[in-house]
Amino acid sequence: MANIDEKVPENVEGPYYVDKSCISCQLCVDRAPGHFRMAEANANSYVFKQPETDMEKKNCDDALETCPVDAIGNDG
Template structure:
């Protein structure tokens, strides 16, 4: 389970976040590209835009469930 005390600094404020456990596998970016981006160095992903509609929320939840290292959290 993601740890909100280890959120990556690139995350925008809001309920969804990526923590330091991210391995940069790109699953979340592939699943929800409107909400997740890879860092420039490719080492990790982060939330660059919080979900704004039901579709984005569903894809963000799918990303959370699909993360192989449980690095995505939702405090909403």
């Protein structure tokens, strides 16, 4: 389970976030490229745009469920 106190600093404000346990596998970027991207030097991914529509939320939930280390959280 992602830890809200360990968010990476690049996340935009909002319910979805990536925490510091990210292992940079890029699966979330593949699943939801409109919302997740890799940070400088590919050290981690982060949320650059929060979802607004139901389809965007579904894409972010798919990314959350796909993350192999549970580094994606949703505190909404």
